[in-house]
Amino acid sequence: MDAAARRPGREAETQKSFLAPTSPVTAADSSEVRTRLVATDGAAQRGSVRPAPTEVVTHVQRLLTAAYERTALARWLVPEQPSRARLLHAWISLCVEAAFDRGQVEMPPGHRVVSVWLSEPTPTAWNRWDRLAKVTAPFANNFVNLHRKLAEAAPSGQSYQRLAFAGAQGGIRGQGWGTLLLRRRLDALDARQVPAYAVALDPNNVRWLTRHGFRAHGPPILLPAHSRPASTVDRRQPPTRLGVTLQPMWRPPAKPRQRAP
Numbered sequence: 001m002d003a004a005a006r007r008p009g010r011e012a013e014t015q016k017s018f019l020a021p022t023s024p025v026t027a028a029d030s031s032e033v034r035t036r037l038v039a040t041d042g043a044a045q046r047g048s049v050r051p052a053p054t055e056v057v058t059h060v061q062r063l064l065t066a067a068y069e070r071t072a073l074a075r076w077l078v079p080e081q082p083s084r085a086r087l088l089h090a091w092i093s094l095c096v097e098a099a100f101d102r103g104q105v106e107m108p109p110g111h112r113v114v115s116v117w118l119s120e121p122t123p124t125a126w127n128r129w130d131r132l133a134k135v136t137a138p139f140a141n142n143f144v145n146l147h148r149k150l151a152e153a154a155p156s157g158q159s160y161q162r163l164a165f166a167g168a169q170g171g172i173r174g175q176g177w178g179t180l181l182l183r184r185r186l187d188a189l190d191a192r193q194v195p196a197y198a199v200a201l202d203p204n205n206v207r208w209l210t211r212h213g214f215r216a217h218g219p220p221i222l223l224p225a226h227s228r229p230a231s232t233v234d235r236r237q238p239p240t241r242l243g244v245t246l247q248p249m250w251r252p253p254a255k256p257r258q259r260a261p
Contacts, residue, residue: 060116063114065088065089068088078139090135115185116166149221193253196251200248209249223245
């Protein structure tokens with residue numbers, strides 16, 4: 001989850017979705033953006049960092065909820081459209097809380113695109129199942145089953161960083177911020193020789209992540225179709241009766257460059 005960002009004038013790509021939707025595109029002045037990028041490190045990584053302001057946390061939660069609301073995964077998690085935004089927001093808020101505690105949340109100036117990374121494996125136990133079930137009722141089984149399948153597919157036996165979420169506001173998709181955030185994080189991980197992991201939500205994600213050095217990690221994650229009455233399903237959205245397929249992706253760190261003698 002091609003080291004170079006896309007240049008202006010090339011076709012704009014659609015929004016990328018992982019357990020994380022993001023928008024891989026170009027930035028007009030990457031050198032300036034790199035120096036101005038806002039990064040909030042989790043207390044688990046840098047104990048001296050203070051908690052992010054409440055308004056920043058709330059903004060991240062709302063931005064990611066809007067980015068996910070129209071994905072096939074969202075329709076699978078919450079088949080009933082009237083409840084979808086509320087339950088997605090509750091789910092994402094719970095996950096973002098963990099990111100601000102033990103991960104990294106990166107946003108460029110303007111706060112219109114965000115990437116959320118978590119250090120894995122989790123250093124301490126998180127009472128996620130009870131909390132997750134409580135905030136996502138009456139569709140708690142869908143959310144819990146998703147997380148169980150994600151846990152089963154996740155790498156084991158080594159430390160890595162996981163791209164948990166990424167999203168962009170619709171007005172800036174196609175401008176390169178998603179790619180810039182991803183490359184910045186991957187460069188930092190390469191410098192520390194830390195692998196990266198992501199879960200792609202659709203084939204477009206798989207192709208984009210592949211261009212950035214990711215490869216499939218094990219078989220796809222299959223979320224089976226629901227056997228819910230048709231009257232409860234949102235008819236305005238494409239059907240998810242065939243279920244949803246997610247693809248775990250793994251990227252080993254790039255080898256350090258050797259200095260010339």
